[in-house]
Amino acid sequence: MENYSFFDNVNKFVGQAAGYLELPQGLLDQIKQCNSVYQMNFPVKLDNGNYEVIEAYRVQHSHHRLPVKGGIRYSMAVNEDEVKALAALMSYKCALVDVPFGGAKGGVRIDTRKYSESELEKITRRYTTELIRKNFISPAQDVPAPDYGTGAREMAWIADTYSSMNTGELNALACVTGKPISLHGIRGRTEATGRGVFYGIRTAVDVTEDMESLGLTPGLEGKRIIIQGLGNVGYYSAKYLQEGGAIITGIAEYNGGIYDPNGLDVEEVYQLKQEKGSILDYKNAKNIQNSIELLEYDCDILVPAALENQITAENAPGVKAKIIGEAANGPVTTEAANILQEKGLRILPDFYLNAGGVTVSYFEWLKNLSHVAFGRMDKRYEELTNRSMVAAMEEITGHQLSDTQRSSLVRGAGEIDIVNSGLEETMMNAYYTIWEIMKTKETGSLRIASFISAMEKIATAYVARGIFP
Structure with a gap:
């Protein structure tokens, strides 16, 4: 891999996507560079x-x-x-x-x-x-x-x-x-990328047609997942995926990994890392000294959340996961992606799956420009309105809600609620957009469909500005 170029690797995907678009060569060159x-x-x-x-x-x-x-x-x-x-x-x-x-x-x-x-x-x-x-x-x-x-x-x-x-x-x-x-x-920014990874994977596994083609049942419940990297992105991805019903069977770190087919407690593993600087020797888990080997362990979903160039032509043939969720940037090389696609795997591309960070960063930028926190102006008004509606429902039905039920129904949306709602909407809409492109253009690849969607929008913006006729 001495001559490997990450930038050239990205442009290889751009070149593949360009075959599905009718863009002038000059515009394509501008988009690439x-x-x-x-x-x-x-x-x-x-x-x-x-x-x-x-x-x-x-x-x-x-x-x-x-x-x-x-x-x-x-x-x-x-x-x-x-x-x-x-x-x-x-x-x-x-x-x-x-x-x-x-x-x-x-x-x-x-x-x-x-x-x-x-x-x-x-x-x-x-x-x-x-x-x-x-x-x-x-x-x-x-x-x-x-x-x-x-x-x-x-x-x-x-x-x-x-x-x-x-x-x-x-x-x-x-x-x-x-x-x-x-x-x-802004509240929610720290965990935004990992939460976006969760929303993206959850949306993908809810498509019954795709899960049947992979031999999996729809939904996140019971899916066996291996995570590479327990930094910010890996930790929050694993945390939310586990809370969503998935079973985290393996976690790989740069200084070793652990595996337990019965599942790992993500919070406990993370605390172990914080205390000892390593996740090794966790309860009944098997230690994997060369953690890169975990990428080839049996699982339903593999989530590389560390650095680029982790799955290559050398180890791709041994990958047993049905779905790869690229939480890191560029963890799968072009050659490896082709091998995995031939094997029938589904790859959720990095620049879609880890877009949660930039999405919530956008919300923070808007907050700074507007000089007011989300929810500050209308949270209490929403609560007052909801409380009036609940009171009317109780009077009409003659049934009194419990304090827990009432609190849940009358609560107004604060900043974190609005941020998470906006992030979930963004990740779901983007997935269904690229999924539709993949089907209509028969790309066979969500990555190529993602590049097509992005390049169309970039090209449209350049043309609108009059840079290209």
């Missing part, structure tokens, strides 16, 4: 007084809509090819789920475990300063978010740095999403 690639190297003074030069990137893939949107990851695996590919996937992801952003991505090549909190703050603030200097961050141009190795803390540093350098800008806090609630973040 990154609009701007910014590599930077900047010095940071460490706690010991030494200086270190940090390598970092920000890539804006598509300007068909502005602002562009995409996370910032901190990882030693960061390079130009990876960031370009992730930025491209963001363009297609946003278009697919009708979030009005172009695609972007950022990366800082560091191992976060080797730096103190103060050093990470210096790196983050200096990175933000470099982005500001080149106009690669603003509420109207480029809005970053968390990704692998970053979280609400880093987004708070970014927002503060931007605000301090743009005094008087009314919408300054909308320059980045994934912020803490105390800094006008």
